[in-house]
Amino acid sequence: SLTHPAHVVIIGAGPSGSLAAALLNKQGIKATIIEKSTFPRFSIGESLLPACMESLKKADMFDAVNAAGFQFKNGAAFHANGQHTEFDFTDKYTSGEGTTFQVQRSQFDKLLADTAEQQGVTIHYQHEIKNIDVGREKPLLTVLDENQTSYEIEADFILDASGFGRVLPRLLGLEEPSTLPPRRAIFTHIEDNITAESYDRNKILISVHPDDCKVWYWLIPFSNGTCSFGVVGEPEFFANYPDDHLAALKQLATEESNLKVLLSQATYPNPCGTIMGYSANVTKLFDRNFALLGNAGEFLDPVFSSGVTIAMKSAELAADLLVKQFNNEVVDWQTEYANTLMTGVNAFRCYVEGWYTGEFQDVVLHDNPNPKIKQMICSILAGYAWDKSNPFVAEPARRLKVVAAICKT
Numbered sequence: 456s457l458t459h460p461a462h463v464v465i466i467g468a469g470p471s472g473s474l475a476a477a478l479l480n481k482q483g484i485k486a487t488i489i490e491k492s493t494f495p496r497f498s499i500g501e502s503l504l505p506a507c508m509e510s511l512k513k514a515d516m517f518d519a520v521n522a523a524g525f526q527f528k529n530g531a532a533f534h535a536n537g538q539h540t541e542f543d544f545t546d547k548y549t550s551g552e553g554t555t556f557q558v559q560r561s562q563f564d565k566l567l568a569d570t571a572e573q574q575g576v577t578i579h580y581q582h583e584i585k586n587i588d589v590g591r592e593k594p595l596l597t598v599l600d601e602n603q604t605s606y607e608i609e610a611d612f613i614l615d616a617s618g619f620g621r622v623l624p625r626l627l628g629l630e631e632p633s634t635l636p637p638r639r640a641i642f643t644h645i646e647d648n649i650t651a652e653s654y655d656r657n658k659i660l661i662s663v664h665p666d667d668c669k670v671w672y673w674l675i676p677f678s679n680g681t682c683s684f685g686v687v688g689e690p691e692f693f694a695n696y697p698d699d700h701l702a703a704l705k706q707l708a709t710e711e712s713n714l715k716v717l718l719s720q721a722t723y724p725n726p727c728g729t730i731m732g733y734s735a736n737v738t739k740l741f742d743r744n745f746a747l748l749g750n751a752g753e754f755l756d757p758v759f760s761s762g763v764t765i766a767m768k769s770a771e772l773a774a775d776l777l778v779k780q781f782n783n784e785v786v787d788w789q790t791e792y793a794n795t796l797m798t799g800v801n802a803f804r805c806y807v808e809g810w811y812t813g814e815f816q817d818v819v820l821h822d823n824p825n826p827k828i829k830q831m832i833c834s835i836l837a838g839y840a841w842d843k844s845n846p847f848v849a850e851p852a853r854r855l856k857v858v859a860a861i862c863k864t
C-alpha cells in the first residue's frame with residue numbers, strides 16, 4: 456500500500472470511527488482516534504444487518520467478528536395483532552452476505568476498536584474533543600485528556616464519528632431538526648427464559664402494539680440467554696404508563712399477546728435506559744477539511760436496525776474518497792459522498808415513514824406476498840439499500856405506493 460504523509464483525526468471509536476480508521480490505515484494513511492470514554496462502554500443499536508458484514512470484510516474485521524461468539528442472525532420477524540411474518544435474509548434480491556449477528560455493543564465496539572489498534576491505528580481513550588477550528592488550512596482540534604489537561608492536535612482532515620455526541624454539528628452549528636417526529640425508546644437487557652419451541656433466536660422480533668400501530672417493540676436475543684428488549688413510541692404515548700421506565704416496560708410486555716406469552720418467565724435484573732428525540736439531521740455532511748460519519752450526520756429511526764449499517768457505509772465512502780484525495784485525484788464530495796450515502800438513507804427513510812403510517816406494516820405483514828417483491832424488500836431489510844438495480848432502492852416512494860395498494864386489495 457501507499458504511504459501518505461497525511462494524518463486523519465477521527466472523533467469517536469464506535470463502528471464508524473473504527474472502520475474508517477482501519478480502512479485508512481490499510482492504505483497507509485495515518486489515522487488517530489480520539490474517544491471520550493473508556494471501552495467497553497454501553498451503546499444501543501444491537502441488531503446488525505448482513506450488509507455491514509461486507510463493510511467488515513473490507514476493513515479486515517470480518518474474521519474477528521465471526522469468531523467472537525455473538526448471536527447468529529439470519530432475518531427479521533414481524534408480529535402485529537396475531538399476524539406473523541418472517542424475512543429470511545439469505546433469500547434476497549441483492550447478492551452479498553445474508554447473515555449477521557446480534558451483538559452486545561459494549562463487546563462489539565471494543566472488538567472493532569481493538570482490531571483497528573492491532574492493525575496500526577492509534578486510539579486515545581478518555582480524551583474528549585472540546586473545540587475545533589476548521590477555518591485554517593489544516594483543522595485544529597482542542598482536546599481534554601484523562602487528567603483534564605488541554606492540548607491541541609492538527610490534522611489534514613477530520614472525520615466526526617461521535618455518534619449521538621454530534622461533536623461537529625454542535626460546535627459548528629450544523630444541526631437541523633429531523634423531518635421525523637420525536638420518539639422515545641425505553642429498553643433494558645432481560646433474562647428472557649423463553650421456552651417456546653417456535654421462537655427463533657436467529658431473528659430480531661419486531662412487534663406492533665395492539666392499540667397503536669405507531670408503537671412497536673424490539674426483542675433482540677443474544678447468545679448468552681439474554682435479550683435486548685425495548686419499546687418505541689411518541690412521548691405522549693408513555694404519559695399513560697408509570698414514570699418508572701422498568702415498570703412501564705413490564706406493563707407494556709403484557710399488552711401484546713405474543714410477547715406476553717414469550718416473556719412470561721422473563722426477569723428484569725438490569726436498569727432501564729431511555730433515549731428521546733434521537734432522530735437528527737444536519738445542514739451539510741462535509742466541507743473542505745471534514746466529513747460527518749454515521750450518527751454524527753443523520754439518524755433516522757431504529758425500526759429497521761439500519762444505524763450501524765449506515766454508519767459503516769459512511770465510513771467506507773469517506774475512507775475511499777480520502778485515499779483518492781491524498782493521491783491528488785479530483786474528488787467530488789457532494790456526488791461521491793453526500794449523494795451516494797443519501798441514496799440508502801433516503802430509501803430507509805421512505806420505509807420508516809411508511810412504517811409509521813401503517814402502509815409498510817401492511818406490506819411486511821402480508822400473508823401471501825409476491826416472492827420476487829418479497830426478495831426486493833428483503834434486500835432493503837438486510838441493509839442492501841445502495842443497490843440501485845433494486846427498484847425498491849431506485850424509486851422507494853413509488854414502489855411502496857404501488858405495493859401498498861396491492862396489499863390493500
Ligand code: FAD
Pocket residue numbers: 466467468469470471472489490491492498499500501502503504582583584585616617618619620621622640730733748749750751757759760761762763764766
Ligand atoms: P457511536 O457508536 O455512537 O459511537 C460514537 C463514539 O463517539 C462513542 O464511543 C462516544 O463515546 C464518542 N464520542 C462522543 N462525543 C465525543 C467527544 N466529544 N470526543 C470524543 N469522543 C466522543 N442500529 C443498528 O444497527 N441496529 C439496531 O438494532 C439499532 N437499534 C437502535 C435503537 C435505538 C433506540 C436507537 C436510538 C438507535 C439504534 N440503532 C441501531 C442506531 C445505532 O445506535 C447507531 O446508529 C450506531 O451506534 C452509530 O454508530 P456511530 O459509529 O456513528 O456512533
